[in-house]
Ligand SMILES: Cc1cc2nc3c(=O)[nH]c(=O)nc-3n(C[C@H](O)[C@H](O)[C@H](O)COP(=O)(O)O)c2cc1C
C-alpha cells in the first residue's frame with residue numbers, strides 16, 4: 001500500500017476552514033482524493049479540525065458512504081431500489097457474486113472491482129441497473145453480466 | 153433565424169423500438185429536401201428519464217406546432233418531411249389514434265392530457281446549465297416582484313392561501329411552517345432544502361435538481377426573505393453527483409447575476425446558499441437527523457418538540473422543505489394563490505409528482521392534479537400493465553407507505569383518501585405490481601430496507617424491525633406458524649407507537665397493509681408449511 005502524504009491533504013482543510021460543520025465535507029473530499037479514510041488520516045483530521053477521534057470514527061462508521069478500506073480500481077454499485085428489486089436485481093447481484101467470487105462490500109483478489117449495493121440510482125426506467133464508477137448499465141439480465149464486466 | 157426543432161425520444165424503450173433509425177432517416181430526408189437550414193433534429197434524453205409515453209415509441213414531436221407522431225416507421229419519415237415540414241400539412245393518417253380519434257397535439261395524447269406540469273415545468277425542456285434559459289421562462293421574476301412589492305408576511309399569506317402542503321412525506325402546510333419560523337425569535341435563521349430523496353423508488357427530486365436547479369434556488373431565496381434567513385443549505389444525497397454538479401453551476405450563475413449575495417435586486421436583503429452532500433444514510437432525510445448531519449454529526453434524529461422552526465440548525469429557527477415543495481413556490485408567486493388552489497381537491501391543492509415503476513408499460517415521472525385516480529395514473533398515463541397481465545396492487549409511499557389493492561383503483565389520490573385506506577402519498581414512489589408478484593416478498597423488501605437503515609438510537613425500531621423481519625423470512629422460507637401473523641401485527645403496532653422518529657413510526661406500514669389486504673397470501677404460505685411438517 002502506498003504511503004499517504006498527509007500534508008498533501010492540507011488544501012482540503014484550508015478550503016473548509018471557515019465553514020461551520022465542516023467535518024463531513026472534509027471527509028468527502030479526502031475520500032474522493034485518496035479513495036478511503038485510513039486511521040492515520042482520521043488522526044490527522046482530528047488534529048487539524050480539533051475534533052475528537054471518537055467523533056470522527058463515529059461519523060465514519062455511521063455513514064455507509066465512508067470507507068476505511070481501500071477500494072478496487074472500479075466500484076460496482078448494484079441498485080437495490082424498489083424498481084430494480086421488482087425487476088430482478090437479486091439475480092443480478094447473485095450472478096455478480098458468482099462471476100467475481102466476492103460478497104458485497106468486498107474487493108476482488110486482483111484488486112479490480114469492489115462490489116457494493118446502492119439505493120435507488122434514479123434511473124428506474126432502465127431497471128434493473130448497476131453503476132460501474134459513474135456509468136449506469138441498464139436493462140440487465142444475469143446473462144448479460146459477464147459481457148458488462150469484461151468491458152473493464 | 154433559429155432552427156425549428158424535431159424532438160426524437162432516445163429513451164431506452166424508444167431506442168429498442170428503433171429510434172436511432174428514425175433519426176437517421178429524418179436527417180437524410182431533410183438533407184434531400186434542402187431543409188437543413190430550417191430544421192434541426194434533437195434527441196431527448198436526460199439521466200432521469202425519457203419523454204415518457206414509451207408504449208407509443210419510437211416518437212417524434214415537431215416542436216413548432218407540437219404535433220406528435222408515434223409508432224413511427226422509417227418508411228413514413230419521408231412523408232412527414234415532405235408534407236409536414238415542407239408543405240406545412242399535418243400527415244393525418246400517421247397520427248396516433250386514441251378512442252377512435254386522431255390526436256395532433258402532443259399535449260392532447262392520453263399520456264400528457266391527464267398530467268399537469270407545475271413542479272416539472274422546466275425539466276427536460278431547458279438546459280439546466282444555462283441561466284439564460286431559465287430567465288427566458290420568467291425565471292427570477294417572482295423573486296423580483298416579492299422583493300419589490302411584498303412584505304415577508306404577505307409572501308407567507310400568499311403561500312398559506314395557496315394551500316400548498318409539504319411534498320416530502322408528511323404533507324404539512326408550507327405557509328404555516330414558514331409562519332412559525334418567521335415568528336420565532338432570533339437574529340440568525342436558516343432555510344434548508346431536503347434533497348435526500350430516501351424512498352428507494354422515487355427520483356422526482358433528483359430530476360428537478362438536475363433539470364431545473366434555478367427554480368429551487370429562486371424558491372429558497374424567497375423562503376429566506378419570508379422567514380428572515382440569510383443563509384440556506386441544500387442537502388443532497390451522495391448518490392446524485394450530477395444533481396450536485398448542476399446545482400453548484402446554477403448557484404455560481406445566480407451569484408454572478410446578482411440573485412444570490414448581498415442586496416439582491418437593490419433591496420437590503422442578502423442571501424447565500426451552500427450545498428451539503430449526504431453520505432448514505434436513509435434516516436438523514438428525517439429533518440432532525442438531517443440537521444445533525446449538516447452540523448457534522450452522526451445523523452441521528454432527536455425528539456420533537458422543539459421543532460426545527462423554533463430550534464433547528466445550530467439551535468436557530470430553521471425551515472426545512474422538500475425539493476418538490478419548493479418547486480411549487482415560484483409558480484404560486486407568479487400565477488397567484490387562487491390559481492394554485494383551484495387545482496386539486498378540497499384539502500390537497502396543486503399537483504403531485506409520482507415516480508411510476510414496476511409492471512407498467514410507461515415507467516417514469518408523471519405529474520397529476522391531486523385527486524387523480526389510481527386508475528387514471530396506471531391505465532391512461534402509464535399505459536396499463538405490461539404484457540397485458542392483470543393488475544394486482546400498487547405500493548405507494550415507499551418504505552413508510554402501504555399497498556393499495558384492486559378494489560381501490562378508483563381511489564382519488566390525495567393526502568386524506570390515501571391515508572384512509574392505510575397508505576400514504578409520501579414522497580410519491582408508486583410501484584405497480586402485476587398478478588405474478590408475491591405481496592409477502594414485497595413487504596419483506598421494504599422491511600429489510602428500513603431494518604437496515606434504522607439508525608439504532610431507539611430500541612423499538614432497532615430491535616422491533618429485526619424481529620418482524622425474522623418472522624417474515626421464516627414465513628417465506630416455508631417455516632411459518634399460524635400465530636406468526638398476530639405476532640407481526642402486535643409488534644408492528646408497538647413499533648409504530650413507541651419509536652422515536654418517523655422511520656420507526658412508519659416502518660411496519662408495508663407489512664401491516666399487506667396483512668390487511670393480502671392476508672390470504674400469508675395464510676397460503678403458512679398452510680403449505682404446516683402441510684409439509
Ligand atoms: C425516516 C424519514 C425519512 C425521510 N426522508 C425524506 C426525504 O428523503 N426527503 C424529504 O424531503 N423528506 C423526508 N422526510 C420528511 C422530512 O422529515 C420533512 O418532513 C420534510 O423534509 C419537510 O419538508 P416538506 O414540508 O416540504 O415536505 C423523511 C422523514 C422520515 C421520518
Ligand code: FES
Pocket residue numbers: 079080081082083084085119120121122123124125127128129352353354
Ligand atoms: S430502483 Fe434502481 S434505479 Fe431506481
